[in-house]
Amino acid sequence: MKGCYLLLIELKNDIKISIGKLGDIKFKKGYYTYIGSALNGLEQRINRHLKTNKKTHWHIDYLLKHTKIINIYYKENIIREECTTAEKLKSHLVLIQGFGCSDCNCKSHLFYGSKDDILNVINSLKLRSYNY
Numbered sequence: 001m002k003g004c005y006l007l008l009i010e011l012k013n014d015i016k017i018s019i020g021k022l023g024d025i026k027f028k029k030g031y032y033t034y035i036g037s038a039l040n041g042l043e044q045r046i047n048r049h050l051k052t053n054k055k056t057h058w059h060i061d062y063l064l065k066h067t068k069i070i071n072i073y074y075k076e077n078i079i080r081e082e083c084t085t086a087e088k089l090k091s092h093l094v095l096i097q098g099f100g101c102s103d104c105n106c107k108s109h110l111f112y113g114s115k116d117d118i119l120n121v122i123n124s125l126k127l128r129s130y131n132y
Contacts, residue, residue: 001042003076004085005130006122007034007049007060008115009067019062022098027063031070031115033122034060034100035089037082046072046130059100060110070115073127082109085125092121 009032016026038045048054049064049072056062075081086106089095093111100109111118 001076002039002078003042003074004035004037004081005042005046005072005074006085006125006127007036007072008032008070008118008122009034009064010070010115011063011067015066017062017066019059019099020056021102022059025096025099027066027096028112031113031118032063032067032096033089033093033111033113033118034063035082035085035109035111036060036100037080039078039080042074042076046074046132050132059102063110072130072132073122073125074130075125075127082106086111088125089121092117 011029013029016024018024083104083106086109089111093113095108096110
């Protein structure tokens, strides 16, 4: 299966995290959503995000050490949709500058907002919920 996915994650406390080459970022407690793509194996990528013991490779790996994944959503496709999805998220949520987008021209692939605002955007994208 190939496509894009969204992680809905919760951060219980304010925290400053060193995110690879991005450096230290202050995160407010609350809800975040991260958009990613996996054209070489969507299920494998999602399952990697669910692991607690893994090498920190991507920006999201640093953040996931401090958060809880609330839900995962996905859309099957053979083309990259993460950037067009990030544009839609950007118009409704607060972006975390430079996060998760070092391989594209997006401003971010991580967004902050209320749980309801994030879910409203996710629902508008007509994504499926991933059962794990």
